[in-house]
Amino acid sequence: MxxxxxxxxxxxxxxxxxxxxxxxxxxxxxxxxxxxxxxxxxxxxxxxxxxxxxxxxxxxxxxxxxxxxxxxxxxxxxxxxxxxxxxxxxxxxxxxTPIFVDVDPVTFCMxxxxxxxxxxxxxxxxxxxxxxxxxxxxxxxxxxxxxxxxxxxxxxxxxxxxxxxxxxxxxxxxxxxxxxxxxxxxxxxxxxxxxxxxxxxxxxxxxxxxxxxxxxxxxxxxxxxxxxxxxxxxxxxxxxxxxxxxxxxxxxxxxxxxxxAKLEVFEDELERRQQVADLYQSRLAACSNLTLPSVPIGRKSAWAQYSLLSSNRESVLEALKERGIPTAIYYPTPLPFLTAYKSYNYHPDDFPVASRLSEEIFSVPFHPYLSEDSVAFIADTLTSIEI
Ligand SMILES: Cc1ncc(COP(=O)(O)O)c(C=O)c1O
Known part of the structure; x- marks a missing residue:
């Protein structure tokens, strides 16, 4: 996969x-x-x-x-x-000078x-x-x-x-x-x-x-x-x-x-992205250990990623890896704490939302051609993990 x-x-x-x-x-x-x-x-x-x-x-x-x-x-x-x-x-x-602003805990946007x-x-x-x-x-x-x-x-x-x-x-x-x-x-x-x-x-x-x-x-x-x-x-x-x-x-x-060439199929791919996201959302709805992505009313996501939060991320990633499911972490370090901005001297308490997100967030496979079976397999794996 x-x-x-x-x-x-x-x-x-x-x-x-x-x-x-x-x-x-x-x-x-x-x-x-x-x-x-x-x-x-x-x-x-x-x-x-x-x-x-x-x-x-x-x-x-x-x-x-x-x-x-x-x-x-x-x-x-x-x-x-x-x-x-x-x-x-x-x-x-x-x-x-970039002035860093913390993000919203639900949308992850500024x-x-x-x-x-x-x-x-x-x-x-x-x-x-x-x-x-x-x-x-x-x-x-x-x-x-x-x-x-x-x-x-x-x-x-x-x-x-x-x-x-x-x-x-x-x-x-x-x-x-x-x-x-x-x-x-x-x-x-x-x-x-x-x-x-x-x-x-x-x-x-x-x-x-x-x-x-x-x-x-x-x-x-x-x-x-x-x-x-x-x-x-x-x-x-x-x-x-x-x-x-x-x-x-x-x-x-x-x-x-x-x-x-890609623009010709892009509208259709956006619809497929939405369908894949809907499938993930419904299959994971009962999974109380995870926080699912939330799209505010009046908005349609382009679903670049399907990102979840878990307070026990390392165990979840380990279990997914064991079943051959690739994952990614966007982003492991909030920008103010990257080496490039070390001289700005920020403290983790300065940005509580991003600091928490960087510890809990992970993304699972997502693209317009992801099959229903694959989504079901990933969702079932996530649901079966005991945390
Ligand atoms: C939010 C954001 N801004 C800017 C960029 C930079 O785009 P590019 O890699 O095409 O230079 C990226 C790429 O990952 C991005 O995710």
């Missing part, structure tokens, strides 16, 4: 993928070929955004709007403390009340309002942006986060690396009213390519133009007219071609 079975998907779309790759091999436009433009149009139309810009990874998709907004040294960017490293890494890479406290703490320099990093400078940081993460496929609490951010004058950048295809009140990820949104096409993501890839979305035509320039070395009117410092952040044409 595989944790994410990409071969099962490939068997379904093999001919389409091969045809589209062949077409690229024939026209030979490996950089910014016609498939890139077509993909961008289809991505924008899929989620209902005005502008979609493909790029080399989800990490670059986060970097591009931050760079366009001129985020840099002296700026504070609020990020959840329980996510993949890249969400905070891009902030640090630009010389700005807690909007704590965001409000964190903004007040940065604005006043008062760490008794919210834990702040220990920095070598005594200069007060300027709050500039917030990056809510749609963890495991559920849209973050935008109904509260956007008003909080706007009243503090912050940009909102949706990190939809794990949630492309999810919904909130009928709006799809990357078109949920944020200033910009980033997604990842890492192979195991809900919509993944066969390598690295990503895309950034916005309603703002000027932002889209600046990000287009940043994506290709700060390009101006032509290739050798470099008007700003940018990056080489293009998506390969071959990856765009693969994504076009």
């Amino acid at each position: 595989q944790f994410v079975d990409l071969n099962a998907q490939f068997e379904r779309i093999e001919q389409e993928v091969r045809n589209r790759i062949d077409a690229v091999l024939k026209h030979g436009k490996y950089i910014m070929g016609p498939e890139v433009n077509q993909l961008e149009k289809e991505l924008a139309s899929f989620c209902g955004a005005s502008h979609a810009l493909s790029c080399a990874s989800g990490t670059d998709a986060l970097l591009l709007p931050l760079m366009a907004w001129g985020i840099g040294p002296g700026d504070a960017v609020f990020v959840p403390n329980f996510t993949f490293f890249a969400t905070a890494e891009v902030v640090s890479l630009l010389g700005a 807690d909007p009340d704590k965001l409000q406290d964190a903004i007040a703490a940065v604005e006043t320099g008062n760490a008794s309002l919210h834990p702040l990093p220990q920095l070598s400078t005594s200069h007060r940081l300027v709050p500039r942006a917030v990056i809510p993460v749609d963890l495991f496929g559920i849209a973050a609490h935008y109904e509260k986060i956007i008003p909080v951010a706007k009243s503090a004058g912050l940009y909102v950048l949706q990190d939809a690396a794990q949630s492309f295809g999810c919904e909130w009140d009928g709006r799809r990820a990357c078109a949920m009213g944020c200033d910009a949104a980033a997604t990842s096409f890492f192979p195991a993501k809900p919509l993944g390519c066969y390598g690295d890839g990503g895309a950034v979305f916005t309603e703002d035509p000027e932002l889209a133009e600046v990000m287009k320039s940043l994506r290709v070395h700060g390009k101006g009117a032509h290739k050798y007219d470099n008007i700003r410092i940018g990056m080489n952040g293009r998506l390969d044409t071959i990856q765009a071609a693969i994504l076009l």
Whole structure:
């Protein structure tokens, strides 16, 4: 049994993928070929955004709007403390300071009340309002942006986060690396009213390519133009007219071609993901030793992961391993406690929710092609474990 079975998907779309790759091999436009433009149009139309810009990874998709907004040294960017490293890494890479905000214990997404406290703490320099990093400078940081993460496929609490951010004058950048295809009140990820949104096409993501890839979305035509320039070395009117410092952040044409093939089955895969999740939910409903994922009313998850909580995780993982069931832990260490942020000097009590989640969380196999029998086997195994 595989944790994410990409071969099962490939068997379904093999001919389409091969045809589209062949077409690229024939026209030979490996950089910014016609498939890139077509993909961008289809991505924008899929989620209902005005502008979609493909790029080399989800990490670059986060970097591009931050760079366009001129985020840099002296700026504070609020990020959840329980996510993949890249969400905070891009902030640090630009010389700005990530301000970690604890997550909601039910959705595992950024807690909007704590965001409000964190903004007040940065604005006043008062760490008794919210834990702040220990920095070598005594200069007060300027709050500039917030990056809510749609963890495991559920849209973050935008109904509260956007008003909080706007009243503090912050940009909102949706990190939809794990949630492309999810919904909130009928709006799809990357078109949920944020200033910009980033997604990842890492192979195991809900919509993944066969390598690295990503895309950034916005309603703002000027932002889209600046990000287009940043994506290709700060390009101006032509290739050798470099008007700003940018990056080489293009998506390969071959990856765009693969994504076009995958988009054709994506709606169906989202439905299958929901069915697999429903099956897990019903089979595990009576399992009182586990906390099951919970999707708030009005939201549809993209089900990037099926993650559970157990206060006795090690025994559960051991029992699953004995029966050949692979598992993963997302994430074993909250970001503030990673070595890269050691100098911030945070204490586990600063972030009680993320600290508990990192000790209890684990994920079981999940993908659109997981059979009913496999779900039943995994669920029965989980149910039979005596804790
Ligand atoms: C929440 C989150 N943000 C950003 C990224 C970075 O995406 P990529 O690996 O495509 O650079 C990931 C990838 O795992 C992610 O899960």
